[in-house]
Amino acid sequence: MAPLAGRIDAVLAETGAERVLLAGHSMGGLVARAYLQRCGNARAAGLVTLGTPHQGSQLASIGPGKNARQMRPGNLWLQNLANPAAVLDTLAIYSPHDNFVMPQSNSQLSGAANYPINGLGHLAMLYSPRVAQALLSAFDRMDTRSRHAHRV
Known part of the structure; x- marks a missing residue:
């Protein structure tokens, strides 16, 4: 978490x-949530997650390593991860056709604005003009509410 906190400060x-x-994107959304939990939201004006397995993914059960274990549905780390939507403007962009987050509904976040983008797989979200437009629109809306924010 220190490298991310340091980069934000910089x-x-x-x-x-x-x-x-x-x-x-993906576990990056969980990292952002972990940052907010550990460091607070004083330095953040908003959060957008893309294809993030907020409630885990069944696919993680076959993955090796700590990160895969953390993304298994019901994992204690996921359960204890604070929900930023309670204190921060949060948008979860997800695809009902995500081929990594299973079930796909696990990319939705309780209390957040959840925005579906149909017809895209997990990695395709990174290259989609529709996703880019949704992200920029969300940032414009969040930036209007917090006039002194910088996009990271």
Whole structure:
């Protein structure tokens, strides 16, 4: 978490912004949530997750290593991860056709605005103009609410 916190501090110092807008794809969304849990939301104006397994993925049960174990449905780390939607403007962009997050509904986050993008697989979300437009629209909306945020 220290490298991410350090990078956020550096961006704030370089830009003069008071807060950042965070985005994370897949486990990156979980990392952003872990950052917010550990460091608080004083430096964040909003969060957008893309294909993030908020409630885990059954596919993780065949994956090796700590990260795969953390993404298994019902994992204690996931259960204890604070929900940023309670204190921060949060959008979860997900695909009902995600081929990594199973079931696909596990990419939705309780309390957040959940936005489906049909017809895309997990990795295809990274290259989709529709996803890029949804992300930019969310950031524009969040930035309007928090006039001193910088996109990271």
